[in-house]
Amino acid sequence: MPEIQIRHAIRDAMREEMTRDDRVFLMGEEVGHYKGAYKCSEGLLEEFGERRVIDTPIAETGFAGVGIGAAMAGLRPIIEFMTFNFSAVAFDQILNNAAKIHHMTNGQHSVPMVFRGPNAGAHMLGSTHSQAFEPFYAHIPGLIVVAVATPYDAKGLLKTAIRDPNPVIFLESELMYGVKGEVPEEEYLIPFGVADTKRAGDDVTVITWGQGVPVALKAAELAAEQGIECDVIDLRTLRPLDMESVLESVRRTNRAIVLFHGWPYGGVGCEIIAQIQEKAFDHLDAPVLRVCYEDVPMPYAENLENLVLPTPERGLAAIREVSYAR
Amino acid sequence: MTNDKDSPPADPGNYDAYFTSKENDLRWYREMLRIRRFEEMAARSYTRGKISGFLHLYIGQEAIAVATKEVLEPQDRVVSTYRTHGFAIALGSSPGACMAEMYGKATGLVAGVGGSMHFFDRDNQLWGGYAIIGNHVPVATGHAFASKYLGDDGVTFCFLGDGALAIGPTHEGWTLAGLWKLPIVFVVENNRYSMGTPLERSIPVSDVTVKAPGYNMASDRFRVTSVAETAERLAAAAKLAREESRPVLVELITYRFRGHSMSDPAKYRNRDEVAESRSWDPLERTYNALMHKHGMTEEALEELDDEVVAEMEAAVEFAENSPVPEPSARFKNILVEES
Incomplete structure (x- = not known):
């Protein structure tokens, strides 16, 4: 290919x-x-x-x-x-x-x-x-x-x-x-509302999309080095939302984080977390965490921007936190 | 095209200019009267609490919608604002469906999801019905873009009020229409008030057509005093748009005899101004022309009025007796399900 x-x-x-x-x-x-x-x-x-x-x-x-x-x-x-x-x-x-x-x-x-x-x-x-x-x-x-x-x-x-x-x-x-x-040479179409598991694991579900995907995959790689295996679910479409894939994973891992580029307040991350607690509350062993922008306008200065952005290291910290890893 | 009709002809009682054959004048009179009586019934139903939301009446401006119907080709489109009942009635929408829409009934023009401000009747060439000021201007420009792209020979008539002249989308739509030489006629229905604010306090010029050259548009400007003249000049604009593929701006000086909406007593206008405008009422003038020029009797015209009133009363009755939408209707048409 x-x-x-x-x-x-x-x-x-x-x-x-x-x-x-x-x-x-x-x-x-x-x-x-x-x-x-x-x-x-x-x-x-x-x-x-x-x-x-x-x-x-x-x-x-x-x-x-x-x-x-x-x-x-x-x-x-x-x-x-x-x-x-x-x-x-x-x-x-x-x-x-x-x-x-x-x-x-x-x-x-x-x-x-x-x-x-x-x-x-x-x-x-x-x-x-x-x-x-x-x-x-x-x-x-x-x-x-x-x-x-x-x-x-x-x-x-x-x-x-x-x-x-x-x-x-x-x-x-x-x-x-x-x-x-x-990318295949022959024609193909991908339907809306179908998430894609970009990396499989049974310990923590990492839900992500768009620019968050490479960050989440890197975070999952770092976690694997510490013995925590992550399911990295790329939603691909945010409306409609493939909650079935998310819930299937969460019922298996009992732990989840949502990692994305964007503000935390009132965002798509909140919607996913709301639906997880509505539909899989009994399966959760830890609160679902968000790794995303800090709740500030994006600063220009490189050092400040790096503090605001979601990074693999911040992703790893959240994965460890929901795993109660010390 | 001319651009010199700022002042009206001297005598509102002159019925020779722009009144034509008895047949035409009678037909247009009837159509204008249908709109006026429809609007009066709507106002009555609103006062009785049968219609909610906002209700903006077209009383005083009827000749524009009737003239538009006169010049429309089957492939053309009309895009209008929240003051759109007149266009629906003139273009052939069922008065019953229009009234039922305002009653929030399942039999309404758009099955009760739109109300007074969102009339759409594609089969009768009415492509809206837009209630965010100016945001239909780029959309109508897109219809004209499609006509040019597909070569369907269609012209889009985009109506807007003088209140839509300051807002951005109007400028952007006009810019693209001029840049791409699209077949569209932008008609500013200048009824002199943007809600309660007179034109001189809302835009920096009094003659809207001075804007036209900046968008590479031809223009025309006149006071609406008859269907015949309005149709003749709109037809000329449409011809230019259709044959030369270019946008045209037409400013129509008109007047609404009622307030901006039902909740507006229009206390910001003085009595003399309203009286002066009423003396140019195309409906009233056509009535007089039918009597004095065409020799019709008061009784014959009264009979016609009774017929029209009966038609609109039937529309009210239809609306009253129609069912409300099914509860499940609220989930309809959010996305197109089939591809």
Whole structure:
């Protein structure tokens, strides 16, 4: 199987779906002539032309709304946010139009489209460019939220997202576009709502997604060196949520942590922990812990940023704590 | 296109200009009257506590919706705001379904999930029904983008109030429509008040069309005093949008005779202003034209009115007698289940 980077898995997914369906187009800042701020659309303008690979001015509300209107009228837009931090200025379009149209029109309209781009902190970008948006979007009925961490998952889930009849928030990672992995040459799709166990173990369940995945895997590696074997569950989609996989694991390990990039307060981590205690309370031998950002705006200074971010070492400490390891 | 109709023609009692054949004038009168009587019934039901939420009436602006219906091609779309009942009635939605929607009934236009502010009737070319000011402008621009992408020869008519001129999405939608030369007509229904705030306290210019060149839009501006003139000039705008694939901005000077919503007594307007505007009421003027130009009798017009009132009373009755949605309806249409 060929090894490719996540950015190329994303590009290949878009290219295949654009080849398959003329209604699919890519729109966003710098996606065409510049080939994407992170080179996720390299070659697409040359292949599909300006009708289907459309550079926009800096106007997220405008082009997010245009995507919604085009989707209602029968097209299949892929809207790229240069970063999900910029989706904040298009939030009303996503909250009040993309997520509501199907419901508000009693099914007269649907909004089959993808909003994709990098999410969460990268490196020393400061508070406005380092935020994780999954709590905002996963909160909203009417949206599907995906977060990917490998080339295989990125390609298979993006193809599913493009074909899905609903609005999909597709979260990537600036830090991980260069991550390599095996991707089959033949076509495949990955369904929403199915988590993937990235590492198996019976002692502690580590629930993670997106940019948290490599941190969780490293933490699990460190724990294994100390004799603690972790089940690392990559959720892959945050809405719908594959709680069955999480609960199966927790019933086996009786201990869990949630490790992710993002703030602790009112986030997806809270939702997972709430559901664990609702549905597997009797199986827990320790409180479920969160390893994530500290509850502060992201500072720029490298030493401060490192203190705020979830690290393998902080992951290990939490794994040891729920294991009552001394 | 012209841009010079800031002041109205001199005499509201002149029925030669822009009143046409008896057949047309009568048809348009009936359509305007249907909207007005529908709105009056809605107001009555609201006062009686049968309709909740917000209720924004179209009384005074009816000619715009009727003229729009006149110029629409089958592949065209109308996107409107929370003041949208007039468009639904003019475009062919069932008054019963419209009324039932406001009553929160299962037989409503969108089965009772939307209410007064969220009317959608795709089969009759009404694509909303948007209640967050200005956020439909980029969406309507997206409909026009799709028309150009698919080459379907469609024009999107996007209506917005003067209250939507300051907010960002309007600017972004207009920017993209102009940049990409999309077939769309943006119609500003300038009823002079953004809720209770007059235009001069909400935007920095009094002539909205001065904005048009900044978005590479053609423009037109006039006071709405008849269906005929409004239809003629909207048709010209649509022709430009359709044939040259470019956005057009039309500012319609109009007036709502009631408050912003049912809870607004509109005390911020003085009596002379309301009286002056009422003298230009297209419905009233068409009534007079039918009598004085086309020789219809008061009795004949009263008979017509009775018919329209009966139709709208039947709509109220339909709404009253319709069932509420099933409890399970609240789980419907959150996601599209089949792919």
